[in-house]
Amino acid sequence: MRIGELAVRTGVSRRSLRYYEDQGLLVSARSPSGQRHYDEEHVRRVRLIRSFLAAGMSSGTIAEMVPCMAEPSRGRAERALVLMGDERERLCSALDGLAAARRELDRLIEVNRRYLAADEQS
Amino acid sequence: MRIGELAVRTGVSRRSLRYYEDQGLLVSARSPSGQRHYDEEHVRRVRLIRSFLAAGMSSGTIAEMVPCMAEPSRGRAERALVLMGDERERLCSALDGLAAARRELDRLIEVNRRYLAADEQS
């Protein structure tokens, strides 16, 4: 599969896919003429990248975590493990923050509802 | 309280506080010489803004939601209510996405642990 198909299958623009490769998140096989070729594994990888990006990780961070799946080494794995711990911490805080924001939002919604209901009365 | 104190009390830079005002998120009383003055209510407001910004809302979105607390009107409140519903939806998706990312991360951590444990053996 070439980049266009991967883009369609993952819903990620070609531009972004090339960017991910540039950042070391995604490795493609190249045809003699330089065109990128991908397989099913790449589809899963792209989904993982998106998930992590959407969770607020930088491409640099992902680049240090994910590729150690490809060519693992002791040092790499140890560093990655530390990083992953940090990121997990971050994720948990973000989750808390989001939940708190939702509560605030619910409160605002309630206040607004009451306001409209009172307005209805008058 | 002037802007410096508000900055310290909320942990938000003066620059950002001025930016919030610029975007219509925060309204300050001005002294004759133009200096901004704030009270306890502003502290709470800034915390709310931060919470929403951290949750990924744009300042424009917040600007349409929050100020209708100050000078409410029927139309404003109705529009805000719709917007808040949308944002709540977004928040829920984001929450799901974050939780999913954490699961993926936990899986990676586990894989990495196993790898290191196996390496230990050899």
Added chain:
DNA sequence: GTAACCCTTGACATCCATGTGAGGGGCAAG
């Protein structure tokens, strides 16, 4: 071989919250 469509790299553009610096005024204590 030529049309139609995909791909390549490179570079400049965009958005948004912030940082940063310049140039200037406000206000309190010595």
Added chain:
DNA sequence: CTTGCCCCTCACATGGATGTCAAGGGTTAC
């Protein structure tokens, strides 16, 4: 009055993921 520290506005810079455009080559089918 001066020193020190806070404040003001304006404006340009930054970073990170993407969009977009240009100039050119690859691939496939007729």
